[in-house]
Amino acid sequence: MTLFVQLLIVGLSGGAIYALIALGYTMVYGIIELINFAHGDIFMIGTFITITILQAFNITDDPNVNGTLVAAILIAFFASMILCAILGVVIERIAYRPLRNAPRLAPLISAIGVSLVLEDIGKLWKGLSPISPPQIFGAGAVFYIGPISIQVVDIVVVVVSILLMVGLQWMVNSTRLGRAMRAVAQDREAAALMGVNVDFIISFTFLVGTGLAGAAGFIYLLKFPVTTFTIGFDLGLIAFTAAVLGGIGNLYGAMLGGLVIGLVQSLVNLIPDSNNPSSHGLGLPHGGGAWATAIIFAILILILVFRPSGLLGQQTPEKV
Amino acid sequence: MSAVTINTNPAGPVSSTRSLLIKWVIALLVPILVFNFVWQGDYLINNVILGFINPADALIGTGSLVQATIFIIFFYLVILAFAGYLVAADTGRRGMVEVWVDVLVFAVLPILLIVLVNNNLIIGLALCAIVWPIYFYIRRRVPFLARSQALSLPKSISVLNTEQKAAMVRRAKLGGFAFGLSLAIIWLIVDLLYYIAGAYPTELLVVTAVRTVFLIVAGYFLGWLGGIVAVRRTLSANGNPTNGSDNATQSDANERRRRQSLLLASSRAKEEVQEVVPNDLPLRSAGARRFFLILLIAFVLFYPVLDPFLFGYGTAGRLAGYTDAGYYVILALGLNIVVGFAGLLDLGYVAFFAIGAYAWGIFGSTQFGRLTNIIIQPNVLSWLFWPMLIVTALIAALWGVILGAPTLRLRGDYLAIVTLGFGEIVPVIFLNLDKYTNGTNGIVGVRSPAFFGIQWTVINHVPYYYLILALIALVIFANVRLRDSRLGRAWIAIREDEIAAASSGVNLVRTKLFAFGTGAFFSGIAGAYFSAKLGNVSPDLFSFNDSVIYLAMVVIGGLGSIPGVIVGALAVYSINLFILNNLDSIASDPSSFLYGIDQFIIHFIPSFTFGNIRNLVFGIVLVAIMIFRPEGLIPSARRRRELHQAPEEEAVELGSLDVTTTDPGFEAEVRIE
Numbered sequence: 001m002t003l004f005v006q007l008l009i010v011g012l013s014g015g016a017i018y019a020l021i022a023l024g025y026t027m028v029y030g031i032i033e034l035i036n037f038a039h040g041d042i043f044m045i046g047t048f049i050t051i052t053i054l055q056a057f058n059i060t061d062d063p064n065v066n067g068t069l070v071a072a073i074l075i076a077f078f079a080s081m082i083l084c085a086i087l088g089v090v091i092e093r094i095a096y097r098p099l100r101n102a103p104r105l106a107p108l109i110s111a112i113g114v115s116l117v118l119e120d121i122g123k124l125w126k127g128l129s130p131i132s133p134p135q136i137f138g139a140g141a142v143f144y145i146g147p148i149s150i151q152v153v154d155i156v157v158v159v160v161s162i163l164l165m166v167g168l169q170w171m172v173n174s175t176r177l178g179r180a181m182r183a184v185a186q187d188r189e190a191a192a193l194m195g196v197n198v199d200f201i202i203s204f205t206f207l208v209g210t211g212l213a214g215a216a217g218f219i220y221l222l223k224f225p226v227t228t229f230t231i232g233f234d235l236g237l238i239a240f241t242a243a244v245l246g247g248i249g250n251l252y253g254a255m256l257g258g259l260v261i262g263l264v265q266s267l268v269n270l271i272p273d274s275n276n277p278s279s280h281g282l283g284l285p286h287g288g289g290a291w292a293t294a295i296i297f298a299i300l301i302l303i304l305v306f307r308p309s310g311l312l313g314q315q316t317p318e319k320v
Numbered sequence: 321m322s323a324v325t326i327n328t329n330p331a332g333p334v335s336s337t338r339s340l341l342i343k344w345v346i347a348l349l350v351p352i353l354v355f356n357f358v359w360q361g362d363y364l365i366n367n368v369i370l371g372f373i374n375p376a377d378a379l380i381g382t383g384s385l386v387q388a389t390i391f392i393i394f395f396y397l398v399i400l401a402f403a404g405y406l407v408a409a410d411t412g413r414r415g416m417v418e419v420w421v422d423v424l425v426f427a428v429l430p431i432l433l434i435v436l437v438n439n440n441l442i443i444g445l446a447l448c449a450i451v452w453p454i455y456f457y458i459r460r461r462v463p464f465l466a467r468s469q470a471l472s473l474p475k476s477i478s479v480l481n482t483e484q485k486a487a488m489v490r491r492a493k494l495g496g497f498a499f500g501l502s503l504a505i506i507w508l509i510v511d512l513l514y515y516i517a518g519a520y521p522t523e524l525l526v527v528t529a530v531r532t533v534f535l536i537v538a539g540y541f542l543g544w545l546g547g548i549v550a551v552r553r554t555l556s557a558n559g560n561p562t563n564g565s566d567n568a569t570q571s572d573a574n575e576r577r578r579r580q581s582l583l584l585a586s587s588r589a590k591e592e593v594q595e596v597v598p599n600d601l602p603l604r605s606a607g608a609r610r611f612f613l614i615l616l617i618a619f620v621l622f623y624p625v626l627d628p629f630l631f632g633y634g635t636a637g638r639l640a641g642y643t644d645a646g647y648y649v650i651l652a653l654g655l656n657i658v659v660g661f662a663g664l665l666d667l668g669y670v671a672f673f674a675i676g677a678y679a680w681g682i683f684g685s686t687q688f689g690r691l692t693n694i695i696i697q698p699n700v701l702s703w704l705f706w707p708m709l710i711v712t713a714l715i716a717a718l719w720g721v722i723l724g725a726p727t728l729r730l731r732g733d734y735l736a737i738v739t740l741g742f743g744e745i746v747p748v749i750f751l752n753l754d755k756y757t758n759g760t761n762g763i764v765g766v767r768s769p770a771f772f773g774i775q776w777t778v779i780n781h782v783p784y785y786y787l788i789l790a791l792i793a794l795v796i797f798a799n800v801r802l803r804d805s806r807l808g809r810a811w812i813a814i815r816e817d818e819i820a821a822a823s824s825g826v827n828l829v830r831t832k833l834f835a836f837g838t839g840a841f842f843s844g845i846a847g848a849y850f851s852a853k854l855g856n857v858s859p860d861l862f863s864f865n866d867s868v869i870y871l872a873m874v875v876i877g878g879l880g881s882i883p884g885v886i887v888g889a890l891a892v893y894s895i896n897l898f899i900l901n902n903l904d905s906i907a908s909d910p911s912s913f914l915y916g917i918d919q920f921i922i923h924f925i926p927s928f929t930f931g932n933i934r935n936l937v938f939g940i941v942l943v944a945i946m947i948f949r950p951e952g953l954i955p956s957a958r959r960r961r962e963l964h965q966a967p968e969e970e971a972v973e974l975g976s977l978d979v980t981t982t983d984p985g986f987e988a989e990v991r992i993e
Contacts, residue, residue: 029733033733035733035736035737094943095943095947098947099946099947099950102946102950103950104732105659105665105875105879106875106946106950107946108665108736109871109872109875109876109942109946110942110943110946110947112868112871112872112939112942113938113939113940113941113942113943113946114939114943115939116868116935116936116938116939116942117935117936117939117940117943118939119935120932120933120934120935120936120939121936123932123935124932124933124936233864237740237744237864240737241737241741244733244734244737248733248734284752285752285753285754285755286752290748290751290752291748291752293744293745293748294744294745294748294749294752297741297742297744297745298741298745300737300738300741301726301738301741301742304726304730304734304738305726305729308729308730308731308734309734310734
C-alpha cells in the first residue's frame with residue numbers, strides 16, 4: 001500500500017513534466033496542425049542550458065542554501081525558458097513558415113529534419129555520453145507522512161508545474177493574445193479577417209510552447225540525475241503520446257494525458273516479473289518496468305480505438 | 321498562356337537534315353569520346369583480342385574481360401541506335417548550342433567529376449547533385465539560355481502521313497550512319513597514330529579494320545532501328561497512334577481523331593505532347609527514356625565485372641555497400657505503397673521489417689530447433705531460404721493486417737502516432753520475450769541462402785549482389801502491376817479523398833488492410849534478406865530512427881512514384897550512411913585537403929568527426945529539400961501537376977470541343993487552350 005502511494009506520487013511528478021512538454025506539442029498542433037518532432041529536442045537543449053549555467057555557478061551536489069544557489073536556480077530557470085523560446089521562434093521561421101501551404105507531409109519531414117539537427121548539435125555540444133547535473137535536492141531531502149516517504153523534489157516539481165500550467169490557462173483564457181491564439185487555432189482565415197496578425201500569433205505560440213519546454217528541462221534536472229542528447233527523442237515521444245491521448249489541440253487534454261502517462265509509467269513497476277519464481281508465473285517477463293513503453297502505447301491504441309479523437313478531443317465529423 | 325495545337329496538315333521538319341545531323345552527332349560524340357579517353361573502353365576490347373591471340377600477353381583474367389567486352393559492344397550498339405532515334409525525333413527547333421551545353425553539363429561533367437574524386441562513383445554523383453541545381457537556376461536566369469524556355473514545350477503535335485514517316489526513318493538511317501562513320505574515322509585515326517608511334521601491335525590492325533567497317537554498317541542498320549522506335553511513337557494521319565496502317569475508313573479516323581483531341585485536352589496535353597515524336601526535347605522524350613533505361617539495366621547487370629576497370633581497387637567494398645543499400649530500396653518501395661499510394665502515414669514501418677527479420681532469424685538458425693524440437697540440418701536450412709522468403713513475407717503481411725486493423729478509423733496524425741507506437745512496441749516485445757527471441761543478445765548463426773554451386777558468403781559479395789538485384793526487380797515489377805491495377809487505383813482514390821472513394825464503391829476497410837498487408841509483405845522480403853546476410857538479428861537493430869529514414873526515402877524520392885522512390889532510397893542511403901562515413905576515412909589521411917579542415921574544426925569542437933555530424937547534414941538536407949522541392953526528386957506525374965500547376969492552365973475552351981467532325985473548320989486545326 002505504501003509502495004502504491006509512493007509510486008503514485010512519483011508518477012504525479014513525472015506526469016507533470018510530461019504534461020509541460022505535451023502542452024507545447026498540443027499548442028503547436030492546435031494552431032498549425034503540425035506534429036513538431038523537434039519539440040522534444042528543444043526540451044533537451046533546455047536541459048543542456050541548465051546544466052551549463054549550473055556548472056558555471058559551480059554548484060555541486062546537495063549545496064548549502066545561500067544567495068549563489070538561489071541566483072543560480074533563478075537564472076538557470078529563466079535562461080532556459082527564454083533561450084528555448086527564442087530557439088523555437090527561430091526554428092519556426094526557418095523550417096516551418098515556408099511550408100505553411102505545402103501538403104501535410106512536408107512540414108512533418110521538415111520537423112524530423114530539425115529534430116535530427118538539434119540532436120546532433122546536442123551531441124557536438126556536450127558529447128556522446130550522458131552528463132550529470134548537480135543534484136540540488138540531495139537524497140536526504142525527504143519528508144514523511146506516516147510510513148509514506150515523499151521526496152521534496154516531487155513536491156517542488158508538481159508545484160512549479162501547476163503554477164506554470166495555471167499561468168498558461170490564464171493567458172489563453174483571459175488575455176487578448178490568448179483569445180487571438182484560440183481564434184487562429186479555430187479558423188485561421190477568419191481570424192485574419194478579424195484583424196489578428198496570424199504570423200505573429202503563430203510565432204508567439206511557438207514562443208510559449210517552447211518556453212514551457214525549456215522550463216520542463218530545468219524541472220527535469222531537479223528530479224533526474226542524468227541527461228543525454230537522446231532524451232529529447234525518448235521523452236518527446238512519450239509526451240507526444242500524452243498529448244494525443246488527451247486529445248491533441250486541447251490544453252486540458254494535454255495535462256490530463258501527461259498525468260495519465262506519468263501514472264501508468266510509474267505504476268507498471270507494480271507488475272511482477274514472471275521470470276521470478278516468487279511471482280508464481282503471474283505478470284510479465286522482466287517485470288512491468290521493462291514493458292513500460294509497450295504498455296503506454298497499448299493503452300494509447302486502446303483508447304484511440306474507442307475514442308478516435310483522444311480522451312478530451314472533439315469528435316469533429318469529417319465533412320465532404 | 322500556352323496553347324497546344326494539333327496540326328493535321330503539317331509542314332515538313334523545321335530545319336534541314338544536315339544541321340540536325342551535325343547537332344546530334346557532335347552532341348553524342350563528345351561524351352563518348354570523353355568517356356573513352358577517361359576509361360579506355362577500346363583498351364578492353366584490344367586486351368581480349370590479344371588474350372585470344374596470345375594467351376600469355378593478356379594482362380587480366382579472360383572470363384571477366386569477355387563479359388566486360390560484351391557490355392561495351394552492347395553499349396556502343398545502343399548508342400548507335402540512339403543516334404538514329406535522336407535525329408529522327410528532333411524537330412530542330414531548339415538550337416544546337418543549347419543541346420550541346422546541356423549534354424556537356426549532364427553527360428561530360430559527371431564523368432570529369434567522378435575522375436576528379438579518384439573514381440569514387442558516389443561522391444562524384446553527390447558533387448553532380450550539387451552542381452545540377454545550380455545549373456538549373458542559372459539556366460533560368462541567363463537570358464541567352466532562357467531564350468529556349470519559351471519553346472520549352474512543343475507547340476504542336478504533327479499528325480504524320482506515310483511519306484513523312486518514311487522521311488523520318490531515312491533521317492534516322494542517315495543519323496546512325498553518320499555517327500558510326502565519325503566514330504569509326506576518329507578511332508581509326510587514333511589507332512593509326514598509335515601505330516605510327518610504335519605503341520600498337522600489328523595484329524590489332526585487323527581488329528581496327530574490322531571495327532571500322534562494322535561501325536559504319538552497324539550504324540546504318542541501327543539507325544534504322546532507332547528510326548523505327550521513333551516512328552512507333554507518332555500520331556499517324558489515320559488517327560491510329562501506334563502504326564501507320566491505311567485500313568481505317570475516313571469516318572472512323574475522324575472519330576478517333578476527335579477522341580484524341582478530347583483526350584489531349586487540358587493540362588495533360590502538354591505531358592502527352594512530350595511523349596509524341598517529333599518534338600523539341602528529344603532527349604527527354606519517352607523513347608529516349610527507353611534507351612537510357614536499357615543502358616542503365618545493362619550497366620547494373622554487368623556492374624561487378626565492369627567495376628575494376630572503371631573504378632580501380634576496392635570492388636569488394638563497393639559491392640558490399642551496394643548489397644547493403646539494396647534492401648533499403650525494397651523497404652522504400654514497400655513503404656511507398658502505404659504512404660505513397662494509399663496515403664496512410666506510417667511512422668512505424670520498421671516493425672514489419674523486424675518481424676520479417678526475426679521470422680527468418682528464428683527459423684533459419686538453431687533457435688527453431690530449440691523451440692520446437694524439430695532439428696533441421698543447417699545445409700537444408702540454407703536451401704529452405706527460398707520458400708521461407710515467401711513464408712516470411714506472408715507472416716509479415718499477416719502482422720501488417722493485424723497491426724493495421726486498429727488504425728482504420730483514425731485520420732491523419734492519429735494514424736501516424738499509432739503506427740509509431742507499433743514501431744516502438746514490436747522491438748520491445750522482441751527484446752523482452754527472450755524465451756523465444758533470445759533478448760538483447762539476439763539470434764546468431766542465421767543461415768545464408770544456398771543454391772546449386774553458388775556460395776553466399778560475406779567474402780565475395782557478387783552472389784548477394786545478384787540476389788538483391790533479382791529481388792529488387794521482382795518488387796519493382798510487383799509494384800508497377802499493383803499501381804496500375806484496380807487495387808492501386810483504389811489506393812490512390814483513398815489517398816485523394818476517402819469519402820469520395822467510399823461513395824464510388826471502394827471498400828475502405830479492405831483497401832486499407834490490403835495496403836498495410838502489401839507494404840508489410842515487401843518489408844518481410846527485405847527482412848529475410850537482411851537477417852540472412854547479416855547472420856544475426858537483435859532488437860537494437862530496429863528503432864524509430866530507421867522508420868524515419870525509410871519515410872525520408874519515400875518523401876525525398878517522390879511520394880507514390882516508383883522510380884522516384886528508388887532514387888530517393890539510394891540518395892538517402894548515400895547521404896546518411898555512406899558519404900560522411902567515408903569522409904572520415906579521407907580526413908584521417910594527412911595528405912588530403914580534408915585533413916586541415918578537420919583539425920581546424922576539432923580545435924573548437926572536440927567531439928567532432930564527420931561521421932558524428934551525419935544526422936546534422938541529413939537533417940539540413942531534409943529541411944532544404946522540403947522547402948525547395950516538396951514534391952521530391954522524381955515526382956509522379958500526378959503530384960507534379962498538383963504542386964506546380966498554374967490555375968490558368970486548367971481552362972479549357974469548351975466551345976471548340978463541341979465542334980463536330982462535319983464542320984468545315986475541323987480539318988484545318990483544332991485548338992485547345
